[in-house]
Amino acid sequence: MSNLIFFFLIIILISFINAPICSSLENPSHFIKHGVIQQKYLEISRPLPFANLTPSCTLPILSHHFGDTIGLPPVSVAYAPPDNCSWNHVALQFNASSNGIQYDRIAAVWLDGADIFRTSTAESTESSVFWTVTKDVTRYSSLLAKEDISLSVMLENMVNDVYTGVYYVNVTILYYYIEEMNAPLSTISTNRKVRMVDDVFVDNPIRGSLGLNEKPADLIIPISGNNGGEGFWFRIQSDSELKGKSVIIPKNTYKAVMEICVSFHGLDEFWYSNPPDSYIRENSLTSQRGHGSYREVLLNIDRNLVGSVVPFPVIYPGGINPLYWDPIVSIGAFDHPSYDIDITPILGDLLDGKSHFMGLKVLDSLPFWLVDANLHLWVDKQCTSDCEVQGEVVDYGTPDYEMKRSSSFKGLDGSYEVELKRKSQYHGWVNSSAGNLTTTVSRELKFKNEIKFDNKGTEKKVKQKVEEEIEISVVSETGMKISHTTMKRKYPLTITTKTSKPSREDGTIIMHSELENEWNEKKKWSNRDSHSCSSSLKNRQKCKGCMSVQDRIVLQGGATTEQSYSYNGEASTYSREIAAVNGTLVHDTANYVKSPSVSAL
Numbered sequence: 358m359s360n361l362i363f364f365f366l367i368i369i370l371i372s373f374i375n376a377p378i379c380s381s382l383e384n385p386s387h388f389i390k391h392g393v394i395q396q397k398y399l400e401i402s403r404p405l406p407f408a409n410l411t412p413s414c415t416l417p418i419l420s421h422h423f424g425d426t427i428g429l430p431p432v433s434v435a436y437a438p439p440d441n442c443s444w445n446h447v448a449l450q451f452n453a454s455s456n457g458i459q460y461d462r463i464a465a466v467w468l469d470g471a472d473i474f475r476t477s478t479a480e481s482t483e484s485s486v487f488w489t490v491t492k493d494v495t496r497y498s499s500l501l502a503k504e505d506i507s508l509s510v511m512l513e514n515m516v517n518d519v520y521t522g523v524y525y526v527n528v529t530i531l532y533y534y535i536e537e538m539n540a541p542l543s544t545i546s547t548n549r550k551v552r553m554v555d556d557v558f559v560d561n562p563i564r565g566s567l568g569l570n571e572k573p574a575d576l577i578i579p580i581s582g583n584n585g586g587e588g589f590w591f592r593i594q595s596d597s598e599l600k601g602k603s604v605i606i607p608k609n610t611y612k613a614v615m616e617i618c619v620s621f622h623g624l625d626e627f628w629y630s631n632p633p634d635s636y637i638r639e640n641s642l643t644s645q646r647g648h649g650s651y652r653e654v655l656l657n658i659d660r661n662l663v664g665s666v667v668p669f670p671v672i673y674p675g676g677i678n679p680l681y682w683d684p685i686v687s688i689g690a691f692d693h694p695s696y697d698i699d700i701t702p703i704l705g706d707l708l709d710g711k712s713h714f715m716g717l718k719v720l721d722s723l724p725f726w727l728v729d730a731n732l733h734l735w736v737d738k739q740c741t742s743d744c745e746v747q748g749e750v751v752d753y754g755t756p757d758y759e760m761k762r763s764s765s766f767k768g769l770d771g772s773y774e775v776e777l778k779r780k781s782q783y784h785g786w787v788n789s790s791a792g793n794l795t796t797t798v799s800r801e802l803k804f805k806n807e808i809k810f811d812n813k814g815t816e817k818k819v820k821q822k823v824e825e826e827i828e829i830s831v832v833s834e835t836g837m838k839i840s841h842t843t844m845k846r847k848y849p850l851t852i853t854t855k856t857s858k859p860s861r862e863d864g865t866i867i868m869h870s871e872l873e874n875e876w877n878e879k880k881k882w883s884n885r886d887s888h889s890c891s892s893s894l895k896n897r898q899k900c901k902g903c904m905s906v907q908d909r910i911v912l913q914g915g916a917t918t919e920q921s922y923s924y925n926g927e928a929s930t931y932s933r934e935i936a937a938v939n940g941t942l943v944h945d946t947a948n949y950v951k952s953p954s955v956s957a958l
């Protein structure tokens with residue numbers, strides 16, 4: 358067993374500095390660390406279906422070092438797809454390295470203003486750290502086929518005598534051509550420079566988060582900030598802000614999905630562990646991390662609520678106990694999930710050729726949230742110029758909303774609970790050359806969060822459960838089933854922190870923490886021939902750690918992280934069990950089986 362002992366200097370964020378250190382109110386918090394060995398960081402995910410193929414083209418699009426970049430606009434480069442290249446799948450590869458003390462930073466990649474990749478950096482130490490993330494970006498094909506657009510990367514970093522880490526980043530775009538089974542390899546749309554193979558997308562429940570069986574959208578409209586000076590994302594500082602954009606939707610659109618991209622920072626980095634304001638007030642705490650532990654991102658169209666997202670609690674590599682995330686980062690840290698809301702049933706209200714306001718807000722939010730969205734649109738290509746697709750919203754359903762909050766505190770001890778239930782159903786038809794199709798989107802969301810403080814506030818337990826079920830059915834005018842999709846997601850989370858009283862001699866405190874976090878997802882899809890597919894994913898992390906802190910400097914610590922990833926799809930199954938102790942991988946087994954019946958994928 359390696360006897361590596363780590364010494365960590367931990368500098369606690371400014372918001373911690375004024376708070377009573379013996380209270381675990383501020384935990385989980387956000388730290389920085391020193392390390393002594395070169396480390397490759399990784400986020401566990403399954404291989405991309407085309408990972409072992411040779412790309413038909415490789416485009417090294419950006420190579421940049423992000424030094425002192427606070428307040429600077431994103432770095433932008435011109436984008437055009439490679440010449441004379443056939444492709445129907447695309448991956449974005451983000452490689453980064455650093456050698457110097459640095460915080461974990463948030464970063465994003467935008468293509469033509471659309472958010473195609475949201476990531477956080479690993480926490481860098483004096484010795485070099487590096488990592489690679491590869492994301493399937495095939496769903497952005499309509500943008501990737503465009504010329505004369507720009508690709509932008511934002512990564513705000515601060516470099517000075519203390520924080521010396523510069524992040525070196527390479528972004529590469531890999532284009533693949535995959536001959537898919539059962540696919541009509543007929544239409545090859547050729548233009549001067551690009552040969553993008555069209556209509557080769559088979560019914561494949563693996564692709565996209567809800568887009569499931571279809572080919573990528575024909576058009577993507579970014580719902581993002583226009584000038585990009587502060588990044589294309591909207592910075593939301595409070596509950597009262599509604600940020601968004603007015604857009605005109607082409608009159609021949611027959612399907613629309615809004616993809617929401619979100620990350621939370623500052624006072625809301627650990628929103629799911631924030632106590633109510635009354636707890637802070639009554640105990641005269643100086644913390645500003647309050648507003649309770651419920652947050653929800655709302656999507657409004659023309660000021661009507663049409664959907665919402667309770668984001669998965671992505672923990673950045675400096676969060677809770679930075680020793681947890683060495684070298685396995687938390688679920689979603691390197692490849693943030695985005696969330697799809699199918700708005701096809703309300704297209705009938707949006708096909709009038711007028712502009713409609715697409716707005717985002719975050720309920721109960723504290724500074725700050727970074728949100729934006731991509732509107733994916735599928736258009737009827739047989740209906741151009743004068744032709745209009747007709748549609749009508751038949752029913753907005755009767756949205757059901759129930760919210761309960763309760764708290765009972767005596768001094769620093771007590772508990773707080775918040776519970777939310779939301780139910781909605783949208784129902785509408787759209788008549789295009791694909792037929793007169795009626796889409797019904799039903800959704801049920803259950804959210805519950807419980808926070809308990811014990812032992813004069815030095816022990817804190819957070820327990821959260823998010824459960825969501827989405828059902829999308831498409832039927833023809835004669836009532837025939839065209840497709841039926843269900844998706845169930847669960848995100849259970851528990852965090853326990855215990856902070857000792859400062860020792861009399863030197864003020865050292867000991868912090869113990871435990872974390873369990875899980876992404877659990879099941880999808881099912883069937884079509885008119887009752888051909889059906891399903892997939893499931895269970896991705897779970899369990900961490901335990903301890904650090905001793907003196908004058909906000911961590912002297913010593915250790916942590917164990919165990920992760921279990923299990924994916925079952927039509928095209929492949931993949932499972933991985935991995936564990937790290939004190940910054941070293943101690944166990945790593947993987948099992949990957951590709952289904953022979955879906956040869957290429």
Ligand SMILES: *[C@@H]1O[C@H](CO)[C@@H](O)[C@H](O)[C@H]1NC(C)=O
Binds near residue numbers: 441
């Ligand atoms: C395009 O690629 C094909 C096949 O690799 C090659 O034969 C052809 O010469 C290329 N055309 C141009 C313009 O580069």
Ligand SMILES: *[C@@H]1O[C@H](CO)[C@@H](O)[C@H](O)[C@H]1NC(C)=O
Binds near residue numbers: 417452
């Ligand atoms: C990025 O990292 C991958 C995996 O280590 C490597 O294969 C690839 O060559 C790297 N690309 C660049 C541009 O550094």
Ligand SMILES: *[C@@H]1O[C@H](CO)[C@@H](O)[C@H](O)[C@H]1NC(C)=O
Binds near residue numbers: 420526
């Ligand atoms: C980026 O690419 C350059 C040139 O290939 C290479 O020297 C460097 O090591 C790469 N850096 C990272 C972080 O991948």
Ligand SMILES: *[C@@H]1O[C@H](CO)[C@@H](O)[C@H](O)[C@H]1NC(C)=O
Binds near residue numbers: 740788789791793
């Ligand atoms: C439905 O759309 C098709 C294709 O655009 C069109 O030919 C047909 O007339 C439309 N039906 C009605 C009732 O408008």
Ligand SMILES: *[C@@H]1O[C@H](CO)[C@@H](O)[C@H](O)[C@H]1NC(C)=O
Binds near residue numbers: 793
């Ligand atoms: C499309 O179907 C719906 C429901 O069956 C019907 O009410 C509507 O009139 C149809 N629209 C067209 C244009 O035919």
Ligand SMILES: *[C@@H]1O[C@H](CO)[C@@H](O)[C@H](O)[C@H]1NC(C)=O
Binds near residue numbers: 358361916
């Ligand atoms: C990990 O570090 C902790 C704290 O230094 C130590 O108590 C523990 O024995 C270490 N575990 C291993 C397996 O090295």
